[in-house]
Amino acid sequence: xxxxxxxxxxxxxxxxxxxxxxxxxxxxxxxxxxxxxxxxxxxxxxxxxxxxxxxxxxxxxxxxxxxxxxxxxxxxxxxxxxxxxxxxxxxxxxxxxxxxxxxxxxxxxxxxxxxxxxxxxxxxxxxxxxxxxxxxxxxxxxxxxxxxxxxxxxxxxxxxxxxxxxxxxxxxxxxxxxxxxxxxxxxxxxxxxxxxxxxxxxxxxxxxxxxxxxxxxxxxxxxxxxxxxxxxxxxxxxxxxxxxxxxxxxxxxxxxxxxxxxxxx
Numbered sequence: 464x465x466x467x468x469x470x471x472x473x474x475x476x477x478x479x480x481x482x483x484x485x486x487x488x489x490x491x492x493x494x495x496x497x498x499x500x501x502x503x504x505x506x507x508x509x510x511x512x513x514x515x516x517x518x519x520x521x522x523x524x525x526x527x528x529x530x531x532x533x534x535x536x537x538x539x540x541x542x543x544x545x546x547x548x549x550x551x552x553x554x555x556x557x558x559x560x561x562x563x564x565x566x567x568x569x570x571x572x573x574x575x576x577x578x579x580x581x582x583x584x585x586x587x588x589x590x591x592x593x594x595x596x597x598x599x600x601x602x603x604x605x606x607x608x609x610x611x612x613x614x615x616x617x618x619x620x621x622x623x624x625x626x627x628x629x630x631x632x633x634x635x636x637x638x639x640x641x642x643x644x645x646x647x648x649x650x651x652x653x654x655x656x657x658x659x660x661x662x663x664x665x666x667x668x669x670x671x672x673x674x675x676x677x678x679x680x681x682x683x684x685x686x687x688x689x690x691x692x693x694x695x696x697x698x699x700x701x702x703x704x705x706x707x708x709x710x711x712x713x714x715x716x717x718x719x720x721x722x723x724x725x726x727x728x
């Protein structure tokens with residue numbers, strides 16, 4: 464005869480196992496999406512084509528006759544594959560985020576669900592926007608600045624692994640910097656800060672944005688402004704969005720007066 468403790472464990476084991484099985488299925492689907500995207504990108508434009516596309520901003524600013532080099536025997540093979548895998552993850556990112564959303568959604572209240580999906584979509588779009596801004600605008604300014612200081616007696620021949628590391632760091636920096644509105648909205652919705660407090664912090668954030676830009680970008684004023692100015696503008700967007708999200712995702716049993724003071728703009 465089973466004890467009450469055994470019955471209690473039997474009642475909780477199945478849901479836990481089912482959650483693990485669902486998590487496994489979600490991970491398989493997410494990895495499958497990345498694998499499909501990787502296979503398609505290998506077919507077209509191919510790892511070499513993707514690397515050539517990524518190298519355009521640098522190669523176009525090299526002196527005529529110069530090119531990139533590989534100092535490692537396996538670099539011409541491994542570096543394009545790494546770029547292809549990264550591109551596949553970015554292409555499959557909407558599917559990956561949807562699997563995360565589908566896994567956590569059953570445990571959320573209805574007003575919390577109204578917050579999560581817009582944040583998932585907006586954070587994805589903002590990250591892509593930051594990467595595109597870095598690739599199409601910032602790289603050109605940075606490489607122009609670097610080449611303007613290069614002595615005529617030096618032939619520039621950057622290593623492809625070093626270039627990949629530089630590009631990844633810049634992409635992550637700009638992609639993360641463009642997430643400022645999402646961070647502001649989450650902090651406001653969790654009640655950690657209020658809209659008036661965010662407005663009062665505006666001056667400090669401007670200083671912080673320029674300090675961050677000075678640390679993570681090359682030492683030229685153009686690239687620093689290219690990161691700091693969008694961060695300041697996105698902070699203002701975050702303040703506006705925070706007020707709207709606080710009202711839109713208000714809990715049905717929340718105090719309207721308290722929510723109003725927190726989300727006032």
